[in-house]
Amino acid sequence: xxxxxxxxxxxxxxxxxxxxxxxxxxxxxxxxxxxxxxxxxxxxxxxxxxxxxxxxxxxxxxxxxxxxxxxxxxxxxxxxxxxxxxxxxxxxxxxxxxxxxxxxxxxxxxxxxxxxxxxxxxxxxxxxxxxxxxxxxxxxxxxxxxxxxxxxxxxxxxxxxxxxxxxxxxxxxxxxxxxxxxxxxxxxxxxxxxxxxxxxxxxxxxxxxxxxxxxxxxxxxxxxxxxxxxxxxxxxxxxxxxxxxxxxxx
Amino acid sequence: xxxxxxxxxxxxxxxxxxxxxxxxxxxxxxxxxxxxxxxxxxxxxxxxxxxxxxxxxxxxxxxxxxxxxxxxxxxxxxxxxxxxxxxxxxxxxxxxxxxxxxxxxxxxxxxxxxxxxxxxxxxxxxxxxxxxxxxxxxxxxxxxxxxxxxxxxxxxxxxxxxxxxxxxxxxxxxxxxxxxxxxxxxxxxxxxxxxxxxxxxxxxxxxxxxxxxxxxxxxxxxxxxxxxxxxxxxxxxxxxxxxxxxxxxxxxxxxxxxxxxxxxxxxxxxxxxxxxxxxxxxxxxxxxxxxxxxxxxxxxxxxxxx
Amino acid sequence: xxxxxxxxxxxxxxxxxxxxxxxxxxxxxxxxxxxxxxxxxxxxxxxxxxxxxxxxxxxxxxxxxxxxxxxxxxxxxxxxxxxxxxxxxxxxxxxxxxxxxxxxxxxxxxxxxxxxxxxxxxxxxxxxxxxxxxxxxxxxxxxxxxxxxxxxxxxxxxxxxxxxxxxxxxxxxxxxxxxxxxxxxxxxxxxxxxxxxxxxxxxxxxxxxxxxxxxxxxxxxxxxxxxxxxxxxxxxxxxxxxxxxxxxxxxxxxxxxxxxxxxxxxxxxxxxxxxxxxxxxxxxxxxxxxxxxxxxxxxxxxxxxxxxxxxxxxxxxxxxxxxxxxxxx
Ligand SMILES: Nc1ncnc2c1ncn2[C@@H]1O[C@H](COP(=O)(O)OP(=O)(O)OP(=O)(O)O)[C@@H](O)[C@H]1O
Ligand SMILES: [Mg+2]
Numbered sequence: 001x002x003x004x005x006x007x008x009x010x011x012x013x014x015x016x017x018x019x020x021x022x023x024x025x026x027x028x029x030x031x032x033x034x035x036x037x038x039x040x041x042x043x044x045x046x047x048x049x050x051x052x053x054x055x056x057x058x059x060x061x062x063x064x065x066x067x068x069x070x071x072x073x074x075x076x077x078x079x080x081x082x083x084x085x086x087x088x089x090x091x092x093x094x095x096x097x098x099x100x101x102x103x104x105x106x107x108x109x110x111x112x113x114x115x116x117x118x119x120x121x122x123x124x125x126x127x128x129x130x131x132x133x134x135x136x137x138x139x140x141x142x143x144x145x146x147x148x149x150x151x152x153x154x155x156x157x158x159x160x161x162x163x164x165x166x167x168x169x170x171x172x173x174x175x176x177x178x179x180x181x182x183x184x185x186x187x188x189x190x191x192x193x194x195x196x197x198x199x200x201x202x203x204x205x206x207x208x209x210x211x212x213x214x215x216x217x218x219x220x221x222x223x224x225x226x227x228x229x230x231x232x233x234x235x236x237x238x239x240x241x242x243x244x245x246x247x248x249x250x
Numbered sequence: 251x252x253x254x255x256x257x258x259x260x261x262x263x264x265x266x267x268x269x270x271x272x273x274x275x276x277x278x279x280x281x282x283x284x285x286x287x288x289x290x291x292x293x294x295x296x297x298x299x300x301x302x303x304x305x306x307x308x309x310x311x312x313x314x315x316x317x318x319x320x321x322x323x324x325x326x327x328x329x330x331x332x333x334x335x336x337x338x339x340x341x342x343x344x345x346x347x348x349x350x351x352x353x354x355x356x357x358x359x360x361x362x363x364x365x366x367x368x369x370x371x372x373x374x375x376x377x378x379x380x381x382x383x384x385x386x387x388x389x390x391x392x393x394x395x396x397x398x399x400x401x402x403x404x405x406x407x408x409x410x411x412x413x414x415x416x417x418x419x420x421x422x423x424x425x426x427x428x429x430x431x432x433x434x435x436x437x438x439x440x441x442x443x444x445x446x447x448x449x450x451x452x453x454x455x456x457x458x459x460x461x462x463x464x465x466x467x468x469x470x471x472x473x474x475x476x477x478x479x480x481x482x483x484x485x486x487x488x489x490x491x492x493x494x495x496x497x498x499x500x501x502x503x504x505x506x507x508x509x510x511x512x513x514x515x516x517x518x519x520x521x522x523x524x525x526x527x528x529x530x531x532x533x534x535x536x537x538x539x540x541x542x543x544x545x546x547x548x549x550x551x552x553x554x555x556x
Numbered sequence: 557x558x559x560x561x562x563x564x565x566x567x568x569x570x571x572x573x574x575x576x577x578x579x580x581x582x583x584x585x586x587x588x589x590x591x592x593x594x595x596x597x598x599x600x601x602x603x604x605x606x607x608x609x610x611x612x613x614x615x616x617x618x619x620x621x622x623x624x625x626x627x628x629x630x631x632x633x634x635x636x637x638x639x640x641x642x643x644x645x646x647x648x649x650x651x652x653x654x655x656x657x658x659x660x661x662x663x664x665x666x667x668x669x670x671x672x673x674x675x676x677x678x679x680x681x682x683x684x685x686x687x688x689x690x691x692x693x694x695x696x697x698x699x700x701x702x703x704x705x706x707x708x709x710x711x712x713x714x715x716x717x718x719x720x721x722x723x724x725x726x727x728x729x730x731x732x733x734x735x736x737x738x739x740x741x742x743x744x745x746x747x748x749x750x751x752x753x754x755x756x757x758x759x760x761x762x763x764x765x766x767x768x769x770x771x772x773x774x775x776x777x778x779x780x781x782x783x784x785x786x787x788x789x790x791x792x793x794x795x796x797x798x799x800x801x802x803x804x805x806x807x808x809x810x811x812x813x814x815x816x817x818x819x820x821x822x823x824x825x826x827x828x829x830x831x832x833x834x835x836x837x838x839x840x841x842x843x844x845x846x847x848x849x850x851x852x853x854x855x856x857x858x859x860x861x862x863x864x865x866x867x868x869x870x871x872x873x874x875x876x877x878x879x880x881x882x883x884x885x
Contacts, residue, residue: 078774107773114755349867355860479689537697
């Protein structure tokens with residue numbers, strides 16, 4: 001069996017008395033989509049923040065490519081190829097859509113100190129950005145400023161920026177949120193292919209998407225993983241039905 | 251160097267610290283509750299000094315001057331808050347800095363227009379004008395001692411005000427959550443005006459007290475303002491307790507540094523050079539202290555949880 | 557707003573006015589006006605420096621007078637050693653004074669860059685009001701140091717008896733010196749314009765708008781801001797070097813917090829983050845000072861009132877009023 005790219009064990013985090021992450025074990029293998037589901041406030045986004053290094057864990061280990069990365073900060077982890085998308089779009093508002101993706105492409109090159117060559121003539125960055133925008137279907141909106149994009153377009157731009165980072169793993173926090181039926185369907189098709197490029201840890205409330213896409217599903221409730229398995233196993237898992245799906249199904 | 255001289259410097263350091271606390275407390279309160287950085291706080295200090303000196307000269311009574319300066323600073327603070335400051339709460343820090351810098355220019359010139367360019371002098375009240383004998387037989391100016399006591403009394407009063415009164419409860423609520431307090435039905439505009447006037451009164455009080463030690467002149471509040479910033483950075487913004495501790499530390503370090511460094515350096519170099527180098531380093535000491543605090547505790551010694 | 561008033565054209569027009577005014581003054585035999593324009597040009601350069609940190613990077617530094625003063629003192633100190641023929645130091649190697657502006661500028665830029673590196677490295681550990689207060693405090697520290705350090709004049713300052721030299725120019729002629737300063741300003745503006753559109757400019761603007769996003773992409777906001785702060789300090793330091801030669805005098809007042817405030821005022825008067833914002837702002841400031849200063853000794857009151865009005869009611873500054881809210885892109 002292939003070695004996992006990402007491996008969390010005993011990961012824990014508390015905000016005061018609130019345990020948002022409670023001894024979580026989880027791994028992500030090459031080529032898979034591992035979905036993380038759970039009710040609001042379960043601690044899903046917090047888990048992504050712990051993995052990305054935006055939050056520091058209280059205990060536990062995070063191994064990436066077999067290497068312990070708990071001591072690395074957010075910036076160093078991003079440089080290793082852990083790329084996250086945000087639940088609430090986090091973009092550069094005064095840049096155009098293309099400018100945002102170009103900036104991601106620039107960041108992938110770890111390039112800060114360019115003082116003369118104009119990015120507006122930087123073919124490498126432009127081509128890469130246009131390709132990423134094209135893949136998410138935003139190439140027609142390339143020149144539009146982020147502040148003028150629709151909510152759904154911003155969600156897609158998040159994905160395009162992640163693509164331009166060419167990461168080793170994707171950490172996606174509710175990419176479907178606010179996309180609408182048609183948009184979600186398209187994105188499902190897209191993510192389905194994307195997993196071959198890099199595995200995806202996918203947080204998603206859209207159960208159709210999760211059941212279609214996920215190779216494995218982990219269920220997080222109050223910071224604890226209460227179940228794990230394939231789509232069918234999770235669908236029929238009694239604890240999950242009561243703790244989580246039950247409320248939804250009713 | 252005698253022990254008495256050293257003790258005197260410690261008292262001088264405390265006196266400076268208490269002064270800085272009166273300034274820093276208002277600044278940090280205003281920042282904590284309204285999120286505003288106010289450069290014009292030094293101007294209110296200056297106004298306090300001028301009003302006290304002018305009224306004391308006119309009536310012949312320091313005490314009437316002191317009361318007048320408190321009233322004037324508070325009233326001016328309230329006025330400025332209503333006319334200008336409240337338009338700045340929603341603005342970014344750059345706008346706040348520039349607008350209050352504009353106020354500094356206007357106040358300085360305004361005071362020059364009213365009082366002229368010459369410094370005013372203020373005598374301490376007669377019964378405080380001499381020295382007192384401290385335990386151990388040391389003589390110390392009664393007025394400076396009175397400042398220390400008055401400052402500590404104000405600190406205690408402020409602590410009680412904030413922890414025990416209705417106003418204090420509203421202030422604490424305002425620091426924790428601005429929306430929340432409006433939901434509680436507090437008249438937030440009025441609260442802000444009161445807090446600003448309170449801070450102004452503290453600054454004016456400090457300016458009046460200091461006026462009997464130094465000359466009262468245009469721009470006298472500016473160095474104190476910047477020292478108060480250092481105090482706030484060291485103490486942690488928004489924290490009254492931090493302001494008190496940091497103010498005393500800054501007052502002591504600055505005073506003792508100026509006193510001790512030239513003497514200490516004279517052991518390793520020639521006396522006149524030691525005086526020059528010593529006083530140059532001493533003038534930087536509290537800023538270096540601030541740098542050290544920044545390296546180890548970027549949020550200050552007593553970070554407020556906001 | 558008419559279509560043809562783009563910011564770009566406005567900038568060219570402004571550059572031409574700033575050049576043409578002193579030329580006319582020169583031929584009308586008004587050397588004082590040439591010197592006034594030189595002062596505006598140098599102050600503009602100081603503002604251009606701050607605008608890199610403040611406008612592009614959102615770093616509200618209230619301590620840029622420190623770099624202005626450090627640049628000025630670098631020139632003053634080296635020039636004074638040149639005048640007395642005493643080396644600045646003799647061990648471990650000899651450093652002599654000089655009167656060559658090119659060397660002086662280089663030293664001024666390096667020293668103010670170093671000061672900005674140290675101050676920036678500490679202050680950028682914080683943000684927001686902390687950053688404002690800390691930059692202000694460190695500038696005040698250097699100010700007090702200059703006052704209490706007796707070797708170079710202390711509080712009284714330091715005179716430069718003959719203006720320093722530039723190859724091929726007679727720097728003592730007001731017009732020559734103006735043209736030199738003007739050329740420096742234009743070169744720096746061109747460099748800033750290039751930088752803004754290059755990768756560093758993108759990174760800096762991205763940090764201002766969404767620091768968390770930049771970190772999530774694996775770039776260090778701290779390093780980006782620190783680099784910008786150093787560049788910013790260098791440009792303001794260069795302005796200080798020119799200012800020392802303009803007045804043939806340096807003193808601690810160059811580092812007073814009033815000057816830090818004024819440099820910031822140039823930017824807001826002209827328009828924050830606009831390339832020519834500080835240029836317009838500094839010119840307006842100098843004109844204001846000149847016009848009101850001769851009428852009333854209380855001109856600073858009116859400066860304050862005008863500044864307050866701009867902050868409260870005209871946030872785009874002059875360029876914002878004329879060229880509208882659209883930024884160059
Ligand atoms: N910085 C913080 N300090 C204190 N509590 C926090 C912090 N961040 C998150 N929380 C709390 O931790 C819990 C988990 O939050 P988190 O955002 O991880 O949930 P989630 O599973 O992503 O929820 P959602 O489905 O709504 O996105 C919530 O109760 C939240 O209020
Ligand atoms: Mg979430």
